[in-house]
Amino acid sequence: MSLEDRLYPLLSLYDRLPQGARNFIGSAYRRLPRRIRYGKAYGQFRELAEEAPSWSESDIREYQLRELRRTLVNAASYCPYYTRSFAKAGFRPDAMMSLDDFAGCPSLTKPDIQQHFDELTSSEIADAQKLYITTGGSTGVPVGFHLQKGVSRPKEQAFLEANWRRAGYFDNARLALIRGQVTDSRARGNIIAYDATRDWLMLSSYHLTDERIPEYLEALEKFEPEFLNIYPSAALQLADYLQRHDQRWRTPLTAVLCGSEQLTLSQKRLLEGVFHCRVLRWYGHAERVVLACEGTQSELAYFWPHYGYVEFGEPDGDGLREVIGTTFHNMAMPLVRYRTGDFVRLAKPEARREFAWPAVGEIAGRGQEFLVTVTGRRISLTAFNMHDAIFDGLYAVQFFQEEPGVAEFRYIPSPGFHSSRLDQIESGILRKLGDDFRLVLREVAEVEKTPRGKHTWLVSQF
Numbered sequence: 001m002s003l004e005d006r007l008y009p010l011l012s013l014y015d016r017l018p019q020g021a022r023n024f025i026g027s028a029y030r031r032l033p034r035r036i037r038y039g040k041a042y043g044q045f046r047e048l049a050e051e052a053p054s055w056s057e058s059d060i061r062e063y064q065l066r067e068l069r070r071t072l073v074n075a076a077s078y079c080p081y082y083t084r085s086f087a088k089a090g091f092r093p094d095a096m097m098s099l100d101d102f103a104g105c106p107s108l109t110k111p112d113i114q115q116h117f118d119e120l121t122s123s124e125i126a127d128a129q130k131l132y133i134t135t136g137g138s139t140g141v142p143v144g145f146h147l148q149k150g151v152s153r154p155k156e157q158a159f160l161e162a163n164w165r166r167a168g169y170f171d172n173a174r175l176a177l178i179r180g181q182v183t184d185s186r187a188r189g190n191i192i193a194y195d196a197t198r199d200w201l202m203l204s205s206y207h208l209t210d211e212r213i214p215e216y217l218e219a220l221e222k223f224e225p226e227f228l229n230i231y232p233s234a235a236l237q238l239a240d241y242l243q244r245h246d247q248r249w250r251t252p253l254t255a256v257l258c259g260s261e262q263l264t265l266s267q268k269r270l271l272e273g274v275f276h277c278r279v280l281r282w283y284g285h286a287e288r289v290v291l292a293c294e295g296t297q298s299e300l301a302y303f304w305p306h307y308g309y310v311e312f313g314e315p316d317g318d319g320l321r322e323v324i325g326t327t328f329h330n331m332a333m334p335l336v337r338y339r340t341g342d343f344v345r346l347a348k349p350e351a352r353r354e355f356a357w358p359a360v361g362e363i364a365g366r367g368q369e370f371l372v373t374v375t376g377r378r379i380s381l382t383a384f385n386m387h388d389a390i391f392d393g394l395y396a397v398q399f400f401q402e403e404p405g406v407a408e409f410r411y412i413p414s415p416g417f418h419s420s421r422l423d424q425i426e427s428g429i430l431r432k433l434g435d436d437f438r439l440v441l442r443e444v445a446e447v448e449k450t451p452r453g454k455h456t457w458l459v460s461q462f
Contacts, residue, residue: 002038002041002149002150002153003036003038004037004038004153005039005131005150008131008149019194023194025196027196029197030197038154038157038158039150039154041151041155042155046161046162048306049158049304052304055306057356061099063305064309067328067329068096068328069094071326071327071328071331071334071336072093072096072334072336073093073094074122074124074331074334075093075122075334075336077124078122078124078125078331079120079121079123080119081116081119082120082336086105086106090104091104091105093105102309105337107324107338107339108120108338109338109339110341111395113143113335114142114143117144121146121332122331122332122333124331125148125331125332128149129148129149129150130147130149130332130333131147131148131152131153131332132144132146133145133147134286135285135286142391142392142395142396142397143287144389144392145287145333145335146333147332148330148332149332151331155288155307156284159291159307160291163257164255164257164280166293166296167227167255167257167278167280168254168255169227169254172199173226173227174199174223174224174225174227175198175199175200175226175227175228175229176200176201176203176227176229176230177202177203177230178203178205178208178228178229178231179205179229179230179234179260181193181202181203181205182431183202183204187373187436189204189207189434190204191204191212191215191219192215192219201219201220201223203216203219203220205231205234205379206377206432206433207377208238208378209375209378210376213237213241217238217251220251221251224251225251226254227253227254227255227257228253228256229257230257230258231261231380232258232260232262233380234380235258235271235279236267236271237378239275242274243274249274249275253276254278255277255280256272256279256280258271258282259281259282259283259284262364263279264362265299268281268299280293280294281293281294281299281363282294283342285342287340288330289325289326289338290304290307290308290323291304292304292310292360295354296354297354298352301359302357302358302359303357303358303359303360304357305357306328307328308325308327308328309325309328310323310324310358311324311325311337312344312346313339320344320345320362321345321346322340322342322343323340323343323344324338324339325337325338325340326338342363343363344362345360345362346359346360347359347361348361369381369456369460370460371399371401371437371458372404373404373434373436373437374405375436377436379433381399381458390424390425390428391425393414393416393417393418393421394412394413394414395412396411397409397410397447398448398457398458399458400459400460400461401458401459401461405437405438406439406440407437407438407439407440408439408441408442409429409440409442410442410443411425411442412444412446412447413443422441425441426439
């Protein structure tokens with residue numbers, strides 16, 4: 001297990017220390033070799049990601065078949081849910097001789113995970129090797145799942161860095177982040193934090209108002225980052241402010257790294273004009289099932305065939321297809337043919353390909369949705385997304401807003417949910433929304449859905 005995974009339970013304690021103490025401990029930790037911080041698996045996955053572009057199509061097919069069989073055989077052997085569902089479908093992982101044989105495997109949905117969590121968890125992997133996190137993703141359906149310590153997080157680190165290297169990223173680069181960091185829950189609170197373990201500047205996603213954006217610009221100019229890792233919605237807010245106030249971006253950047261929300265090609269062009277550098281779009285999710293990123297020279301998004309196995313559902317009326325993924329490497333809770341609820345538009349057959357990998361021209365599953373506080377702060381629901389157990393026991397959640405500063409939090413409880421947890425849920429939400437927001441909790445039988453029948457985080461009336 002990596003040192004990072006061993007220390008993860010102490011993260012909340014570290015975060016409560018005075019900044020001076022965090023700087024001292026963090027800088028000492030940062031000097032440790034990466035193989036110690038991230039563990040042996042990090043080096044293996046980094047080597048895999050670096051070699052991946054040179055692989056032939058036959059090499060890729062052989063690798064994917066081997067990893068699929070490994071995932072499926074383990075799932076069938078140690079996860080009762082898969083044992084039962086595979087038998088019901090007449091699917092035998094050990095009989096898979098080609099990728100075509102995978103077509104007979106049943107799929108998995110978010111409600112399946114909610115209702116059969118324990119049966120989807122491997123009995124082979126010790127509890128000490130499992131890391132529990134949750135996500136509401138872009139759908140408003142809270143889902144908890146296990147990652148595998150010593151595997152999932154170093155793998156993600158290695159492949160994310162491989163994504164970013166397509167835009168010039170290098171080890172120990174100075175990075176500024178505006179991606180959901182809660183620096184202060186007060187409307188007038190501090191917007192700046194410093195992560196000494198990585199030498200990263202962390203800026204709040206929750207205070208991007210005209211009044212406070214100058215503080216962001218000043219902090220960025222002082223820190224002089226080489227890369228800006230930012231939610232697209234936050235980048236667009238900064239760009240809009242600069243344009244409306246006839247100001248220029250004054251911090252030279254190598255690239256802007258944009259993920260977790262949809263960023264259209266026209267919006268990307270706008271940001272590149274404002275920030276005077278390449279804007280790199282990438283796609284991933286907390287479940288760590290599949291990962292995609294634009295190429296070095298191409299604006300198509302390519303799914304890493306070495307990270308997980310991706311499939312695409314049937315096209316809807318708009319030509320969009322659901323992303324369906326199968327886990328590689330995470331044996332603590334393998335997700336097999338997992339329907340993510342995210343939608344993409346496949347690259348046109350005549351499009352010039354940089355890699356012989358699955359490619360899409362548009363990732364349309366994640367919009368830029370905001371709650372608006374009474375003081376005018378716009379809170380991206382991507383930034384709001386919880387990764388703890390606060391929404392456990394809720395089948396679906398949704399915000400409904402008709403006026404600034406007030407929102408209704410609608411929730412569908414599971415049979416085992418107890419109302420005594422509502423105070424904890426309310427305080428957890430308000431910790432992120434801030435003190436210029438009023439919340440009303442309401443139990444419902446159904447939440448509103450999109451025309452495609454998809455749950456959504458937000459219904460806004462203004």
